[in-house]
Amino acid sequence: MVDREGYQQTEVGMIPEDWDEITLGEITNLMTNGFVGTATTHYTNAHNGVTYIQGFNVEENSFNFTGIKKIDYAFHKSHQKSCLREGDLLTVQTGDVGLTTIVPKELEGSNCHALIISRFKQKKASPWFYAQYFNSFIGRNRLKELEIGTTMKHLNVGDMLNWKVPLPPTLAEQKAIATALSDVDSLISNLEKLIAKKKAIKQGAMQQLLTGKKRLPGFSGxxxxxxxxxxxxxxxxxxxxxxxxxxxxxxxxxxxxxxxxxxxxxxxxxxxxxxxxxxxxxxxxxxxxxxxxxxxxxxxxxxxxxxxxxxxxxxxxxxxxxxxxxxxxxxxxxxxxxxxxxxxxxxxxxxxxxxxxxxxxxxSMEEQEAIADTLSDMDKEIEALENKKAKCQQIKQGMMQELLTGKTRLI
Structure with missing residues (x-):
């Protein structure tokens, strides 16, 4: 069924006629689970320990290294199936189901726990495109259709292999889409870092100004x-x-x-x-x-x-x-x-x-007021940055809706 000229209705939604719908199994060389089981006895602080990525370390197209663990090399060597390469997609399997990031060069050789590893045929499919697709509103909603379980929802690798996704005809187009969305991600990430920095500065200012350790110009007593x-x-x-x-x-x-x-x-x-x-x-x-x-x-x-x-x-x-x-x-x-x-x-x-x-x-009431005004100005600056970040996130959602469905073409 064609709803408008140049587009086709498919299982993945309305896409351009020159795009395909294809299963993940057809465009990946590997799709498997990270290690499933208890690895705590193999955690180590040794110099040759191997970084061990878990679900709580995965963020949208990035990582949170808080609480990151390392496993001993012998355990890593015996579980090579979950050894990671640059460009692999890591998708949360249980919990925040579908949340996905991509393995950068510096994490190549790491291992992972209970995450779905997708290794794409890089002459046919760009992992950066599919990282964006998995994390999009469209992708996350469609992944919910694959969820199984009652109390704790999760994804099965077998279901993922048969899951259909859109495939733009050229790597150049896939990469152009991914790059455009990644540029907005970078802007959002930089804003988040700036907001965190401004908040830390404000916390320091509060400790100094609200205790009198630091005085504003013109005040004494x-x-x-x-x-x-x-x-x-x-x-x-x-x-x-x-x-x-x-x-x-x-x-x-x-x-x-x-x-x-x-x-x-x-x-x-x-x-x-x-x-x-x-x-x-x-x-x-x-x-x-x-x-x-x-x-x-x-x-x-x-x-x-x-x-x-x-x-x-x-x-x-x-x-x-x-x-x-x-x-x-x-x-x-x-x-x-x-x-x-x-x-x-x-x-x-x-x-x-x-x-x-x-x-x-x-x-001095004047000093109290001056301190409050100084800290309030910092709050206003942080709020303005938060609003800018929210606007960028909104813009990205709109871009994803357009680019990941082919409504807007870059090439």
Missing amino acids: EWEELKLGTLCEFTQGVQIAQSEQLRSTRKGYIRYLYIRDFFTDDFKWYVKDIYPNKIMSSTDIMMVNTGNTAGDVYSGAEGVLSNNAFKIDFDSEKLNRDYLFLNLRSSFAIRQIKEIFNSSGQPHVGHKNIAKINIPIPH
């Missing part, structure tokens, strides 16, 4: 450490029965601020507006006191605060709001907060204990 309780008052949130909560707003109702909703900014529950002292404004500061996020500080939402957090009011003549907010998120404060967690059960911090933690305060 003494600082002091004060108990939070001498500057702030705490109001516990309120527990409201589920029978009194609504999924949509109506007259006389207001948002109910569950802590979990702060992660998504999606506050879906509403309760009667009869708790005036429990109401948060968008500039108010609140701290979680129960659960895995106990001690975390949030702001920016309006509504009635739930009972697993408390509101922090402060003396605005002695304390700048943004300075306080940043200080409560600093490593100096977090370290003290963690020290007062309860010792059993789920984490919990009461506001009576929070009142005892110290925060360093410059006497």
Whole structure:
């Protein structure tokens, strides 16, 4: 069936008439599993240890070397089937199924664990093209059709060998598509590195500026450490029965601020507006006191605060709001907060204990404000980079949709 001139409808979707649909088995010399079994007894720190790549080391078209292991050479030698070559594709078989990267020259000779290794016939198919295809929205969705298992989804090599994929007619076209998408990957990767660098700089600045170890130009004078309780008052949130909560707003109702909703900014529950002292404004500061996020500080939402957090009011003549907010998120404060967690059960911090933690305060409100502004400017710079990264990712998704289906041709 042809839906438009020059294109054909296939199992892999609409592709140009001069493209083929072909099984992976027809364009690979090898498709096999990495070692499946227990290798922990063969981990080594010896100088001749062999890099051992596992699923958690695989990222989209790249690697995460955090926690990377090495295996002893004897184990590696006895499992040559999973010895890697430059250009091999590594696809996550269980877990984040379908996530794929490509083996660079520096990892040639490594070994791997429970990953699908695809070695392409490089005179016919570009591994860089198929790495992009596997990771695309189209590829990942189609791979889901091959998933088996109930509790833990995984891919079988046999199913992958018979899986049909598009094949542009020339290596030149395949490589041109891969290069165009790889260029965007490089831009995104460089932005990620820059964001990480800026975040590290900000963390260092927080440690210096919020403790007075470094002063901004034009400021001098003494600082002091004060108990939070001498500057702030705490109001516990309120527990409201589920029978009194609504999924949509109506007259006389207001948002109910569950802590979990702060992660998504999606506050879906509403309760009667009869708790005036429990109401948060968008500039108010609140701290979680129960659960895995106990001690975390949030702001920016309006509504009635739930009972697993408390509101922090402060003396605005002695304390700048943004300075306080940043200080409560600093490593100096977090370290003290963690020290007062309860010792059993789920984490919990009461506001009576929070009142005892110290925060360093410059006497000058102008200095507090200047510090907050400096750190806020850093946040704005990071946010701008994050937005640029998100835009690049969106652009790449559009490019993949066009290039990997032949809607837009480069050659």
